[in-house]
Amino acid sequence: MRPRVIEVAGVSKTFTIPSSRRETVREHALDFFRPRPQERLRVLESVSFELRQGESLGLMGRNGCGKSTLLKIVSGIYPVDSGRVDVHAAVTPILELGVGWNPDLDAIDNIELLGTVMGMTLKQLRAATDEILEFAELEKFAHLELRHYSSGMAARLAYAVAFRAVREVLILDEVFAVGDAGFKERCQQRYRDLHRAGHSMLLVSHEPRTIATFCDRALLLEGGHILLAGAAEMVASRYLELLTEEAAISARPHAR
Amino acid sequence: MVSVAITRVRQGHAPFAGLVWTLIRTDFKTRYHGTIGGFVWALLKPLTMFLVLLAVFSYVFATDPQYKFDLIIGLFLYEFFQESTKAGLLSIRAKGYLLTKARFPSWIVVVTSASNAVITLIFFSLVLLMFLGGSGRAPSITSIALYSAYQVLFFAIVTGFSLAASVLFMRYRDLNQVWEVVTHAGFFVAPIIYPIGILPERMHAYLYAWPPTPIILFSRSVLLDGHVPSLIAHLLLLIETALVLGVGALIYRLRAPRVAEEL
Numbered sequence: 001m002r003p004r005v006i007e008v009a010g011v012s013k014t015f016t017i018p019s020s021r022r023e024t025v026r027e028h029a030l031d032f033f034r035p036r037p038q039e040r041l042r043v044l045e046s047v048s049f050e051l052r053q054g055e056s057l058g059l060m061g062r063n064g065c066g067k068s069t070l071l072k073i074v075s076g077i078y079p080v081d082s083g084r085v086d087v088h089a090a091v092t093p094i095l096e097l098g099v100g101w102n103p104d105l106d107a108i109d110n111i112e113l114l115g116t117v118m119g120m121t122l123k124q125l126r127a128a129t130d131e132i133l134e135f136a137e138l139e140k141f142a143h144l145e146l147r148h149y150s151s152g153m154a155a156r157l158a159y160a161v162a163f164r165a166v167r168e169v170l171i172l173d174e175v176f177a178v179g180d181a182g183f184k185e186r187c188q189q190r191y192r193d194l195h196r197a198g199h200s201m202l203l204v205s206h207e208p209r210t211i212a213t214f215c216d217r218a219l220l221l222e223g224g225h226i227l228l229a230g231a232a233e234m235v236a237s238r239y240l241e242l243l244t245e246e247a248a249i250s251a252r253p254h255a256r
Numbered sequence: 257m258v259s260v261a262i263t264r265v266r267q268g269h270a271p272f273a274g275l276v277w278t279l280i281r282t283d284f285k286t287r288y289h290g291t292i293g294g295f296v297w298a299l300l301k302p303l304t305m306f307l308v309l310l311a312v313f314s315y316v317f318a319t320d321p322q323y324k325f326d327l328i329i330g331l332f333l334y335e336f337f338q339e340s341t342k343a344g345l346l347s348i349r350a351k352g353y354l355l356t357k358a359r360f361p362s363w364i365v366v367v368t369s370a371s372n373a374v375i376t377l378i379f380f381s382l383v384l385l386m387f388l389g390g391s392g393r394a395p396s397i398t399s400i401a402l403y404s405a406y407q408v409l410f411f412a413i414v415t416g417f418s419l420a421a422s423v424l425f426m427r428y429r430d431l432n433q434v435w436e437v438v439t440h441a442g443f444f445v446a447p448i449i450y451p452i453g454i455l456p457e458r459m460h461a462y463l464y465a466w467p468p469t470p471i472i473l474f475s476r477s478v479l480l481d482g483h484v485p486s487l488i489a490h491l492l493l494l495i496e497t498a499l500v501l502g503v504g505a506l507i508y509r510l511r512a513p514r515v516a517e518e519l
Contacts (some may be wrong), residue, residue, distance in 0.1 A: 007417055008390045010364055023427070023428070024428055024429050024430040025428045025430050025431060025434050030429065042323075053477060072356075072516070073360060075358070076359035077355070077356060077357075077358075077516045078517055079513045079514060091355065093358055094357070095358075096357060100280060101353065102286065102353075104285075104286045105282055105285065105286065109282050112278045112282075113278055113279075113282055113354070114354070114357070116275040116278045116361055117354045117357060117358045118357070118358050119276050119358070120274075122274040122278065122345060125274075166375065
């Protein structure tokens with residue numbers, strides 16, 4: 001059996017709802033003798049799974065079910081409240097890439113900024129800059145400040161950098177929802193190439209066909225729990241049923 | 257019962273040197289619009305200020321030729337303190353878009369945030385040394401070495417304040433306004449516009465507890481008087497620096513793991 005690269009055991013995560021949070025020195029000082037109840041939201045509850053070397057694992061679930069939080073925990077961006085995450089290989093997260101650039105810098109400087117954050121050396125980045133720009137189809141706009149980019153162009157650039165910075169494990173959030181058909185096809189081809197080369201993948205998508213096509217196994221997350229784990233096609237079908245049931249319930253007239 | 261832990265393998269030699277250089281370079285480029293002209297223009301501000309103060313106080317306090325240098329050194333060092341701690345306080349919020357994308361130590365963005373202020377300080381120091389040399393008051397090599405060492409300690413102090421303030425700012429969103437008031441008040445605590453001798457000696461210990469004070473006084477002492485402060489004074493400065501850096505690092509260490517959630 002292939003070795004485990006990620007082991008997640010009994011992970012739980014709770015957030016304080018921002019509206020009930022004291023956020024300023026003034027609020028803390030004024031409310032010192034008047035404790036305000038903190039509203040907490042449990043996003044993940046005892047989630048356990050493992051990812052093995054060379055495996056492609058899909059993660060599905062409705063909005064707010066905890067997928068993005070789980071990816072950030074596995075990527076080491078968020079700490080856990082309880083449970084354990086063991087990561088035995090180098091991870092490249094590809095998360096929230098459509099947003100957050102330095103708008104005052106051009107594409108080349110932003111490539112260096114994002115690439116070094118993702119673990120590439122400057123030498124590697126300089127050698128790969130042309131390839132990154134070509135992948136994103138942005139060669140003509142290499143010296144244009146990011147403030148002038150459309151959201152689609154910025155997202156393409158981000159995915160091009162991230163797909164070049166890959167290490168042993170890739171964690172991808174809705175990666176095939178960006179760009180036009182040509183860009184999507186290039187992303188999908190790169191994904192296949194990396195998978196074939198033995199990289200492990202953890203892929204989040206709302207699209208059942210994407211999970212069924214690109215993943216070996218999948219998890220269905222619902223209300224912070226793993227509702228179902230198994231073959232990717234089975235999980236994708238169950239997710240579709242879940243959406244159909246939800247649509248039927250919301251379409252039903254309310255009894256008085 | 258499950259343990260609370262995230263364990264990771266070493267992910268190779270992280271290219272932090274490349275990240276540090278890129279953050280410094282891009283901050284510089286953003287501030288100076290990526291042009292040498294922009295950089296020169298930005299340096300003209302402290303240079304003009306230097307010349308104006310020199311001209312005005314050569315005339316106003318003509319009877320005390322040292323006062324203008326005391327004032328200029330105090331003003332510029334305090335300006336460095338204000339500018340770099342403000343940048344440090346805002347650093348994690350400003351670079352939040354990087355911290356939510358990948359895992360890397362956020363202290364790197366805090367420490368590199370002072371780079372522009374450091375560049376200005378180096379430029380000011382060179383201008384000051386050249387001016388002192390040109391006016392026949394060239395400091396000795398020992399004085400220049402000590403002055404440089406004080407600036408390294410000042411950077412450590414600024415780092416301590418910045419580490420604490422950057423993570424606390426994520427929890428206290430008006431901390432920047434509070435810090436602005438503190439540094440404005442601190443301007444009058446540090447003996448910048450007045451000589452420390454006009455205050456009773458029993459108050460000096462309180463003034464020295466405000467970290468810019470010993471740095472400013474020691475810098476003036478070695479550059480202008482050629483007088484090296486005592487060993488005890490240096491030890492106290494080292495303890496104060498270690499304390500600020502240590503407490504700052506401790507606060508950072510306690511709060512940093514959760515900053516990505518607060519962005």
